Amino acid sequence: MSPEEWETGEAEEHGQFRIFRVKEVQATSPRTGEELSFYLLECNDWVNVIAFTEAGEVVMIRQYRFGTQQVELEIPGGVIEEGETPEEAAVRELEEETGYTGGEVSYLGSVSPNPAFHTNRCHTVVIQGVTPDGTQSLDPGEDLEVELQALNDVPGLIADGTIRHSLVMSAFQLLGLAADTD
Structure with a gap:
């Protein structure tokens, strides 16, 4: 079975710094249905x-x-x-x-x-x-x-x-x- 895309929910910003922003995103596993938290570093390219x-x-x-x-x-x-x-x-x-x-x-x-x-x-x-x-x-x-x-x-x-x-x-x-x- 191939991995599927996850459904994402709310995102909360935890900090904005000179070169990146930290966000916590809630996402639901398509396999288990469990909602989990993920942290992202958002940067310009x-x-x-x-x-x-x-x-x-x-x-x-x-x-x-x-x-x-x-x-x-x-x-x-x-x-x-x-x-x-x-x-x-x-x-x-x-x-x-x-x-x-x-x-x-x-x-x-x-x-x-x-x-x-x-x-x-x-x-x-x-x-x-x-x-x-x-x-x-x-x-x-x-x-x-x-x-x-x-x-x-x-x-x-x-x-x-x-x-x-x-x-x-x-x-x-x-x-x-x-x-x-x-």
């Missing part, structure tokens, strides 16, 4: 940017992350603002975080960060042929260092634990799948 320089290097960033309490090697990205497309947000985030601009923009795909309790999607956008023409415009909570990596080195950086961010890994997987279908 996110975007990750795989940007390539004209020489073919990947523009990456190192930044301290409070969740892991470590400096992480990642690709640029962030929250998609209301009214923005993933492509527009990618161009904005790339320039803000790295100072790189220009290039050919293409949408790659999206994933659900954690469908158990996140309501949003994380989109991946590729930008080919970027140059360091702009200046960084960092948020007060961002302290980033830009780093260029060869695309061929990325699998090794994932394998040795240098890249640990699951959404960054997902972005490179989408890139690999797109290359396999070309």
